[in-house]
Amino acid sequence: MKILLVEDEREIGGFVRDGLTGQGFVVDYCENGREGLELASTQSYDALVLDIMLPGRDGLSIVKLLRQRQNNVPIIIITARGEPEERIEGLNLGADDYLAKPFYIDELIARLRSVWRRSAGDGLSVLHLDDLSANLMTREVRRGDRAIDLTPREFALLVYLMRSPGRVLTRTQIFEQVWDYHHNPGTNLVDVYVRKLRNKIAEGDESPLIETLRGVGYRIQSAAK
């Protein structure tokens, strides 16, 4: 895991950097908020550890700017004792967790692992397309607030389509992936399932999302395109 640490108190910064490095983390360390924002915007990190009171730019404004720019890197803010307002503000702005000084390095590492697991889990287990989502762990499918009940085969079909948004998939490809057979029995099974699925994921004036390309196959695509 590669971490960006921004902390202007050298004693604390050095202790955190050494502690994390000793546990196998790769740490970029800087003492200035402006430099921290620059690094966070140009490099790829698994998590940020941000002090709040910093020269150059304060930690809270870094959180705010990164989130405004749709940067979802996990962020832990570290606060001085007796700054409850900053903690709350930090979480409201989109920080994932906070630690109050002084803290044990093991506690920071435990929190880093936990925010990282959470963000990795979210990203891997839920597929999204517009307001349609499919959770691979719970197998829950939603369109906005509406829960959609799918059979296991319909769910497998939806997941296969959602993994390649915008790409045309032929009936043969769909058949091989979703039914796991290697020859097409020559029926219209795929068409029947796609039609059922399309009717379930789009009710009323909702955009159908699944498009038929006559003679070619199907694709799922954002209605915004």
Ligand code: CA
């Ligand atoms: Ca500070």
